[in-house]
Every structure is written in C-alpha cells, then in structure tokens.
Amino acid sequence: MEKNIAIKVENLTKKFRIPEHGSPNTIQERFVNPFSKKKMIDFTAVNNLSFEVKKGEFFSVIGPNGAGKSTLLKLISGIYVPTQGNILVDGKLVPFLELGVGFNPDLSARENVYLNGIILGLTKKEVDEHVDHIFDFAELKD
Amino acid sequence: MNNNDFDLYKQFVKTTFKMRYKGSILGFFWVLLKPFFMFLILFMIFSRVSGSATGLTSQQYAVYLLSGLIVYTFFNEGMIWGMGSIMERAGLIVKINFKRAVVVASSLTMALINFSINLGIVISVALILNIRITFLGLVYILLICLTMFLALYGISFFTSIWLVHVRDLQHIMELVLQLLFYASAVFFPVEMIPEKFRFIVYYNPVARFIKAVREALIYGRITDIKFVLVALVTSIILVVIGSGYFNKHIKKIAEHF
Numbered sequence: 001m002e003k004n005i006a007i008k009v010e011n012l013t014k015k016f017r018i019p020e021h022g023s024p025n026t027i028q029e030r031f032v033n034p035f036s037k038k039k040m041i042d043f044t045a046v047n048n049l050s051f052e053v054k055k056g057e058f059f060s061v062i063g064p065n066g067a068g069k070s071t072l073l074k075l076i077s078g079i080y081v082p083t084q085g086n087i088l089v090d091g092k093l094v095p096f097l098e099l100g101v102g103f104n105p106d107l108s109a110r111e112n113v114y115l116n117g118i119i120l121g122l123t124k125k126e127v128d129e130h131v132d133h134i135f136d137f138a139e140l141k142d
Numbered sequence: 143m144n145n146n147d148f149d150l151y152k153q154f155v156k157t158t159f160k161m162r163y164k165g166s167i168l169g170f171f172w173v174l175l176k177p178f179f180m181f182l183i184l185f186m187i188f189s190r191v192s193g194s195a196t197g198l199t200s201q202q203y204a205v206y207l208l209s210g211l212i213v214y215t216f217f218n219e220g221m222i223w224g225m226g227s228i229m230e231r232a233g234l235i236v237k238i239n240f241k242r243a244v245v246v247a248s249s250l251t252m253a254l255i256n257f258s259i260n261l262g263i264v265i266s267v268a269l270i271l272n273i274r275i276t277f278l279g280l281v282y283i284l285l286i287c288l289t290m291f292l293a294l295y296g297i298s299f300f301t302s303i304w305l306v307h308v309r310d311l312q313h314i315m316e317l318v319l320q321l322l323f324y325a326s327a328v329f330f331p332v333e334m335i336p337e338k339f340r341f342i343v344y345y346n347p348v349a350r351f352i353k354a355v356r357e358a359l360i361y362g363r364i365t366d367i368k369f370v371l372v373a374l375v376t377s378i379i380l381v382v383i384g385s386g387y388f389n390k391h392i393k394k395i396a397e398h399f
Contacts, residue, residue, distance in 0.1 A: 078239035
C-alpha cells in the first residue's frame with residue numbers, strides 16, 4: 001500500500017441473504033402456511049465500491065437511510081466480512097459506530113472508562129495512563 | 143493471545159461477576175446460598191432413603207450429596223453460560239470488533255469461580271465432619287475439574303454459535319440438563335437404579351465424574367482413572383476442533399443477530 005494512504009477500499013461488495021418479505025420463517029409460520037415456500041433473496045447493501053482515504057484526511061460518507069453507510073463502516077472495522085473486494089487499513093482503527101456501546105449504567109464512571117477503553121482495543125496499562133486525562137476532559141473531577 | 147485480549151478477558155469476568163448479583167440484597171452470597179438450599183432440600187427429602195441404601199452415615203451422605211451437587215452445578219452452569227455467551231454480548235459484537243473467543247472464556251470462568259468456591263465449602267464441610275481428605279485425592283479432583291472445564295470450553299465453541307442461529311436451543315438445553323440431573327445419580331446411589339438401566343449412568347460422563355470425585359473425596363480412592371484420562375484427551379481434541387469451527391463461523395455471526 002502506498003505510504004500516504006490510511007484506508008483503501010477496492011471493489012467492495014456486501015450481500016446479505018435475507019428471507020423474502022412475508023415468507024414463513026419459523027416452524028409455526030410454516031405450519032400455518034404449509035404451501036408457501038421459504039424463499040431467501042440476496043440483498044446488496046454495498047455494491048462494487050472503491051475509494052481511498054489519505055493520511056490526515058477527514059472523510060465523510062453521506063447518504064439517505066438504508067444507503068449502506070453503516071454496513072460500509074462495519075465492513076471497514078471488521079464486524080462484517082466482505083462478499084467481494086478488499087479493505088486495507090494502515091494504522092490503528094477505533095470504530096465508533098454508535099454512542100454508548102458497551103456502556104454499563106450499573107458500573108461506576110471509572111469502571112466504564114476501563115471497560116470501554118479495553119473493549120476498543122487499549123490495554124489496561126494504556127487506560128491507566130489516560131484515565132485522569134479522560135476525567136479532566138469530561139469535567140468529572142470530584 | 144495479546145495483552146489487550148487478556149485485559150479484555152479480565153474486564154469481562156469482573157463486570158459479569160458484578161452484574162450477575164447486582165441489585166439483590168444478599169448479592170454475592172447467592173453463589174453460596176443457592177447450592178446450600180438445594181442441598182438442604184435434597185438432604186431433607188432423601189437422606190433416609192438414599193443413605194440407608196448405600197450404607198452411608200448421614201454425615202457421609204451429606205458429603206456424598208454435596209459433592210455430586212457441585213460437580214453437576216459446574217457442568218450445568220458451564221453449559222448454559224458458555225452457550226449463551228455470544229448471544230449475551232450481541233450488542234457489543236455488532237458494533238465492535240474484538241476477539242470473540244474472549245467472551246466464551248470469560249463466561250466459563252464464571253462457572254469455574256463458582257465451582258472453586260463450592261469445592262472449598264464441600265472440603266470444609268468434609269473436614270468438619272471428620273472425613274479425611276488425602277492430597278492425592280485432591281489432586282485427582284482438580285484433574286477431573288480441568289477435564290470438565292476443557293470439555294465445556296470445547297462444547298461451548300459449538301453451542302454458542304448454534305444458539306445464535308437456533309434460539310430454541312436455550313429451552314432444549316435446559317430440559318436436557320434437567321434430565322441429566324436425574325441420570326447422574328446426584329442425590330441417590332447408583333445401586334438404587336435397576337440393574338438393566340445402569341448403563342445410563344455408565345455412558346453418562348457427568349455421572350462418572352461425580353462418582354470419581356466422591357470416591358476421591360470421601361475415601362481418598364483414585365477410581366476410573368482410565369476413563370478420566372480418555373475424557374481429558376477427548377476434551378483437548380474437542381477444544382482444538384471447536385476453536386477451528388468457532389473461528390470459521392464467528393466471522394459471519396454479526397449478520398445473524
């Protein structure tokens with residue numbers, strides 16, 4: 001990969017196999033409608049997409065509901081596996097797909113910082129080093 | 143396993159442990175109270191019948207029952223928690239890419255922690271009741287415990303994936319484990335089963351583990367070692383095959399929640 005490129009996406013395609021609308025999915029539904037067959041269809045969420053993000057560059061993806069933005073991000077962060085194509089990432093990747101993932105309301109603020117930091121790929125030692133800074137930033141100093 | 147994976151594992155164990163008993167007044171004590179009351183119920187009902195049939199004194203029967211109960215509980219919790227581990231963390235798995243096997247390991251560790259605590263209690267009870275525990279017997283119990291842990295780990299690699307696809311497994315598993323409780327001679331001696339049905343116990347690994355633990359704990363005898371060693375090797379193979387299966391299928395799991 002060229003030196004100044006952080007993310008490279010080549011001919012990326014993602015298809016999901018989903019049951020056709022109204023086709024019976026559980027045994028109960030099949031029992032009620034014994035003659036309708038279970039049909040699966042391919043749904044293409046991302047279709048032959050290619051782009052590059054250079055280092056230091058801000059890059060945004062804009063589109064209406066259901067355009068495949070989240071699917072793309074999940075593909076880049078490795079949560080989904082591409083149907084076709086390649087994704088190359090150079091550097092540390094910290095996915096932030098939604099606010100408050102892994103946040104546990106029953107834990108203390110400090111415990112949540114550790115839990116989330118470690119889930120996102122830091123070691124405990126790294127969180128140790130930054131925890132005070134995080135509390136300063138959040139203005140949560142007692 | 144890199145540093146982060148191990149930290150993640152510890153973090154998951156810690157939070158699961160905190161969450162499991164949060165909000166209840168007695169909290170962590172339920173780890174101890176649940177098996178104790180289970181024991182008390184079974185002891186009150188069956189000590190006469192089962193005790194006299196085996197020729198055990200009621201003290202010996204108490205240890206007999208307790209040891210069977212904790213081994214069964216270990217297996218039961220391991221199966222349920224191991225199977226549910228991926229499902230339980232669905233919210234995280236669809237948003238963040240971390241090493242999934244950590245989730246399975248941390249759930250099984252919960253079962254192991256409970257078992258260790260329970261084992262400590264059974265040993266204390268045995269000592270109070272003047273049952274002499276030998277060092278060799280204790281080592282043998284730990285070997286059996288290791289074998290069971292590996293078996294649970296191997297099985298969970300499969301069941302945790304299957305549960306995501308077929309949610310019915312949850313209910314099926316509960317029923318199977320209920321059946322296993324009665325087929326493992328936990329609260330009655332094997333001798334009480336009619337001769338022609340004893341093969342059920344013979345072919346039931348949990349029953350044989352329980353029997354071996356009892357012999358080791360109460361009499362300090364090392365029994366059925368051939369079976370335990372075969373089970374140990376089988377479990378190791380199961381872990382290897384299971385982890386292959388798990389790694390192959392876990393990649394696509396996020397699409398199926």
